[in-house]
Amino acid sequence: xxxISENLIQQATGGDREAFRRIYQITSPFVYTVxxxxxxxxxxxxxxxxxxxxxxxxxxxxxxGRSSLKTWxxxxxxxxxxxxxxxxxxxxxxxxxxxxxxxxxxxxxTTRAEIEKADTRQYLKTLxxxxxxxxxxxxxxxELEDLSYEEIASTLKxxxxxxxxxxxxxxxxxxxxxxxxxxxxEV
Numbered sequence: 427x428x429x430i431s432e433n434l435i436q437q438a439t440g441g442d443r444e445a446f447r448r449i450y451q452i453t454s455p456f457v458y459t460v461x462x463x464x465x466x467x468x469x470x471x472x473x474x475x476x477x478x479x480x481x482x483x484x485x486x487x488x489x490x491g492r493s494s495l496k497t498w499x500x501x502x503x504x505x506x507x508x509x510x511x512x513x514x515x516x517x518x519x520x521x522x523x524x525x526x527x528x529x530x531x532x533x534x535x536t537t538r539a540e541i542e543k544a545d546t547r548q549y550l551k552t553l554x555x556x557x558x559x560x561x562x563x564x565x566x567x568x569e570l571e572d573l574s575y576e577e578i579a580s581t582l583k584x585x586x587x588x589x590x591x592x593x594x595x596x597x598x599x600x601x602x603x604x605x606x607x608x609x610x611x612e613v
Contacts, residue, residue, distance in 0.1 A: 430452055430453075430495050430496075432491075434449065435449070435486075435489065435491075435495060438486055439486050439487050439489065446483060446486070449482075449495075450479055453496075453499055454475060454479070456496075457474075457475050457478050457479070457499060457503050458471055458472065458475045459571075460500065460504065460507070460566075460567075460571060461474035461475055461478070461503055461507045463566045463570050463571070464503075464504060464507035464508065464511070464562070464563060464566055465507050465510065465511050466551045466554070466555065470510060470511075470514065471507075474503070474506050474507045477506050477510070478499070478502055478503050478506050482499065482502065493580055497577060497580050500567070500573070500577075500581040501580075501581045501582065501583065504563055504567070504581060504582065508559060508563065553600055553603050553604060554566070554600075556599060556600070556603045557596050557599055557600065560592055561592045561593075561595055561596030562596065563582065564578055564582070564589055564592040564593050564596060565593065565597070567582075568593055575589050575590065575593075
């Protein structure tokens, strides 16, 4: 993500719409990616992205600069995504979810590499889905977003040792789930 100058932040904080639009342009791909990796659904990630920028617009004047803007936006994005996922899970539990029978799995011109890539993404999504929310978010921020342990702790407002514990337990659960998957397919 491109860095954002203090001047641009101050302009946006002062109500400059063009400055806020520039911040949106710089950060929206990043916000969408974090939301998508947290939730795993493109449609929901787009909705979360929209919610994040509504929140940012309303609360940018409260940004005090104690952390970087990137860390602050991470925190808002992750929290918004988690809350969205919780609402969706409650909604799904209340209503019976009828799934359509899938048609053609892939188009005739889809290459083997594209199929394998899609399978890998689905496999990773499935594995991440086995983790409790707090471990999944830490794994995503560390392994996919490449944040340091300190940045994760700051983003999630948790202690550094909590980050380490969640990552360790999350990795152990991912390895266990992956091993079970291999054993299941070998039998």
